[in-house]
Amino acid sequence: MRRKLFTYIIALLTLALPCSCIEEESFDNSITGNFDALWSLIDQRYCFFDYAEEQFGLDWNRVYHKYKAKIDEKTSDRQLFNICGEMLGELRDGHVNLASVYGTTYYWEWKLNHPANFSDSLQRNYLGNKFKLNNGIRYTELPDSIAYAYVGSFESSIGNGNLTALLFDVSACKALILDVRNNGGGLITAAETLASHFTDTKVKIGSIQHKTGTAHDAFSSPEPMYLSPGDGGIWKRPVIVLTNRGVFSAANHFVMMMRELPHVTIVGDKTGGGSGLPFNSTLPNGWSVRFSASPILDADGNQTEFGIEPDVRVDITSEDWNRGVDTIIEKAIKIAKEQTDGKKPVS
Amino acid sequence: MIKRVINIIVLLALSLLPTVSKAQFSCGDTINSCRIRVSSTTHGVALLNNLDTYLSGYDYRGAGYHYNRENFRDAMFGRHKLKYQTIFSGILGATELYDSKQYSLMLKQSWGAYRPFKMGERLQLLAGAQMQLTGGALYIPTNGNNLVSAKLSASLAASGMAIYKIPLRTKTVTARYQIDIPLMGVAFSPAFGQSYYEIFGLGNYGNILHLTHPFNAPSWRHIVSADIPLGKRGGTTLRAAYIADIFQSDINELRTHIYSHTFSVGIVKTLYNIKGGDPLKIHSPY
Numbered sequence: 228m229r230r231k232l233f234t235y236i237i238a239l240l241t242l243a244l245p246c247s248c249i250e251e252e253s254f255d256n257s258i259t260g261n262f263d264a265l266w267s268l269i270d271q272r273y274c275f276f277d278y279a280e281e282q283f284g285l286d287w288n289r290v291y292h293k294y295k296a297k298i299d300e301k302t303s304d305r306q307l308f309n310i311c312g313e314m315l316g317e318l319r320d321g322h323v324n325l326a327s328v329y330g331t332t333y334y335w336e337w338k339l340n341h342p343a344n345f346s347d348s349l350q351r352n353y354l355g356n357k358f359k360l361n362n363g364i365r366y367t368e369l370p371d372s373i374a375y376a377y378v379g380s381f382e383s384s385i386g387n388g389n390l391t392a393l394l395f396d397v398s399a400c401k402a403l404i405l406d407v408r409n410n411g412g413g414l415i416t417a418a419e420t421l422a423s424h425f426t427d428t429k430v431k432i433g434s435i436q437h438k439t440g441t442a443h444d445a446f447s448s449p450e451p452m453y454l455s456p457g458d459g460g461i462w463k464r465p466v467i468v469l470t471n472r473g474v475f476s477a478a479n480h481f482v483m484m485m486r487e488l489p490h491v492t493i494v495g496d497k498t499g500g501g502s503g504l505p506f507n508s509t510l511p512n513g514w515s516v517r518f519s520a521s522p523i524l525d526a527d528g529n530q531t532e533f534g535i536e537p538d539v540r541v542d543i544t545s546e547d548w549n550r551g552v553d554t555i556i557e558k559a560i561k562i563a564k565e566q567t568d569g570k571k572p573v574s
Numbered sequence: 575m576i577k578r579v580i581n582i583i584v585l586l587a588l589s590l591l592p593t594v595s596k597a598q599f600s601c602g603d604t605i606n607s608c609r610i611r612v613s614s615t616t617h618g619v620a621l622l623n624n625l626d627t628y629l630s631g632y633d634y635r636g637a638g639y640h641y642n643r644e645n646f647r648d649a650m651f652g653r654h655k656l657k658y659q660t661i662f663s664g665i666l667g668a669t670e671l672y673d674s675k676q677y678s679l680m681l682k683q684s685w686g687a688y689r690p691f692k693m694g695e696r697l698q699l700l701a702g703a704q705m706q707l708t709g710g711a712l713y714i715p716t717n718g719n720n721l722v723s724a725k726l727s728a729s730l731a732a733s734g735m736a737i738y739k740i741p742l743r744t745k746t747v748t749a750r751y752q753i754d755i756p757l758m759g760v761a762f763s764p765a766f767g768q769s770y771y772e773i774f775g776l777g778n779y780g781n782i783l784h785l786t787h788p789f790n791a792p793s794w795r796h797i798v799s800a801d802i803p804l805g806k807r808g809g810t811t812l813r814a815a816y817i818a819d820i821f822q823s824d825i826n827e828l829r830t831h832i833y834s835h836t837f838s839v840g841i842v843k844t845l846y847n848i849k850g851g852d853p854l855k856i857h858s859p860y
Contacts, residue, residue: 247792249822249831251631268631272767328673376601400792413769435776438767440827450778504769507717509630513672515716520767 231510256440258302259295264510265311265325266291269318271441274503274522278530279318284299288316301549305329308514316376318355320519320532321475321506327514337499337533344471344543345408349553350377359396364478368440373563374400375556376422381413381477385420391459394424402465402563404556405485412476415504420485421466423457425466425491430454432484433511434528435504449524454484459492465566466491467559476505483525492562495555500534581826592669599779611647611845612860614813617640618838622667624678626712627832628723628764634676638667640836642817646860653685657700659686663819665834666784680710680832686733686755698860700735703756709819712832725821725830729750729759737860748860755794761786763825784825791823801842801860802824811842 256266270287279285294314298307308325312332315323325332353375360365363386366376374397397403412418422432434449468485470493479498485491501521510516525531537556547554620640642663649656660683667678688702696752705728712723733754740747761792762781764773772778782801799815 248822249625249792250828251625251829253632266629267745274767333602338789370811416775436768437772439765439768445766447768450772450776452776504767504771505718506720506767507629507669507714509632509674509714511632511671513670513674515674517718520719521769521772 240313276443322519324517326327326566341472355558364457374403377406381417401567406469408471409473470495476501492559494539496536502531598721614842615837616642616840618836620834620836623833634669636669657688669721677713698737704733728762729756731756752797755766793847
């Protein structure tokens with residue numbers, strides 16, 4: 228009996244031999260340690276290196292040497308924060324931020340280097356004072372039986388019941404202008420819920436990949452993404468989606484989905500992009516880093532990280548701006564009329 | 575040699591039959607011992623060190639509340655006298671890395687079967703196997719699409735125990751050391767950069783279940799406890815315990831460790847199934 232027991236004990240100890248501590252490659256909590264940790268984190272987990280190199284010649288190793296030369300152990304925490312923010316700006320990605328007690332670094336050029344193409348003062352001339360509000364969506368009926376709805380954010384989830392009620396409210400209209408200008412994104416599921424009320428069939432709208440390892444080109448094969456009909460009311464009449472450079476992230480995803488639907492026309496300026504699903508991580512000093520981790524491709528397998536071109540390109544002109552006219556809404560009304568020409572409002 | 579290997583495999587397989595009805599067996603040398611169940615509940619403070627590279631590349635340290643409930647009883651399996659043990663434990667923790675906060679909840683249920691080896695009057699060694707189910711999550715509220723890292727695994731573990739009775743004046747303190755080492759199992763893990771949105775929102779479930787073994791998930795649990803009778807008649811038994819629960823994995827280049835070191839106290843109850851037996855002939859399975 229004792230021999231059996233000793234056999235068991237020896238077996239147990241043998242099995243315990245490979246047991247060891249699992250640790251991650253660590254950087255110390257120093258100025259250079261935190262800088263190296265940030266560079267290395269992005270190097271291993273950021274998902275648009277190849278695309279950025281193709282688009283504007285990004286060389287992440289060159290970036291390291293450029294910014295590493297700016298720091299030493301005498302650099303203050305605040306200086307380090309600013310230098311790291313500048314380094315992340317080299318990625319030209321609005322989804323990449325560094326957050327600490329000194330604030331949050333942003334790359335804004337995707338939006339601020341372009342015409343605003345949106346003014347809430349101009350919008351007021353169309354929404355008026357008697358617009359309705361449902362689940363954060365402001366909507367009203369314009370002349371000629373054209374509905375106008377403004378979706379300024381996807382930060383909160385959108386209910387199928389709310390959307391059904393909204394579509395019922397405007398069900399007498401011949402066309403719907405869906406304005407997502409300056410919508411900076413939020414929940415991708417909210418964007419999908421909204422889009423799902425504009426199709427009655429399952430439609431392939433794109434594909435998603437994820438990184439499978441730390442190498443820049445380590446990606447899974449694209450998995451198709453579909454848009455299925457939403458629960459409740461479905462709008463099948465013409466839809467004009469209004470866009471500008473402020474359309475980013477989940478809102479960019481919304482435009483990517485809507486343009487696959489046959490009764491949808493995209494009007495306005497190119498979107499801001501931001502097609503990577505962002506992840507977060509931390510540095511040894513606790514600073515939080517956000518970065519694009521998982522690319523979403525359009526239905527043709529193309530990146531939309533730097534924006535989606537509209538079907539009809541329109542800018543708000545200075546003359547219209549001064550007259551209180553939103554050129555993009557006016558163009559949308561004109562397109563809606565053309566598409567519904569001869570059709571009577573539904574009673 | 576083959577016989578020895580078979581013996582070990584049989585012991586491991588026995589853990590798959592943790593809830594065999596008592597009624598099926600007669601209990602060899604003492605019928606009454608099969609009706610005894612030693613049940614303990616302890617509450618403790620756990621010191622935590624969590625790393626999960628899906629959420630962050632650095633250790634979060636802090637403390638948590640540890641709940642542990644254990645049942646221990648005798649049983650017969652064929653001609654073999656066995657001891658069955660079930661343990662449920664849960665740790666609710668709060669850890670931090672400077673200003674960054676992380677919260678965790680880890681639950682573990684184990685079913686173990688042991689063959690006892692008497693080594694004299696006071697020492698008893700037990701060798702056996704456990705089935706372990708582990709589930710839980712780590713949560714960093716400031717993260718976006720990766721704010722939670724869920725843990726779910728099932729594994730077969732080798733387990734061993736040493737129980738020593740220490741006479742102390744008129745009472746006997748029961749000291750115990752236990753080690754559990756998971757040998758093989760399955761665990762849930764997303765791919766390196768895969769979001770839960772892709773898995774659960776889009777239904778891309780491929781490649782999320784992985785075989786685990788001591789080389790990619792070297793984990794173990796140590797339990798050191800002392801059961802101390804209190805009062806003149808020793809009617810109440812206090813348990814003081816140290817539990818080191820080391821959960822680790824390295825799957826899809828995602829590294830995790832959840833180290834907990836718990837110091838806990840609680841009460842041990844010896845319960846007797848009166849139906850069909852004599853409650854006065856209590857014989858502790860320890």
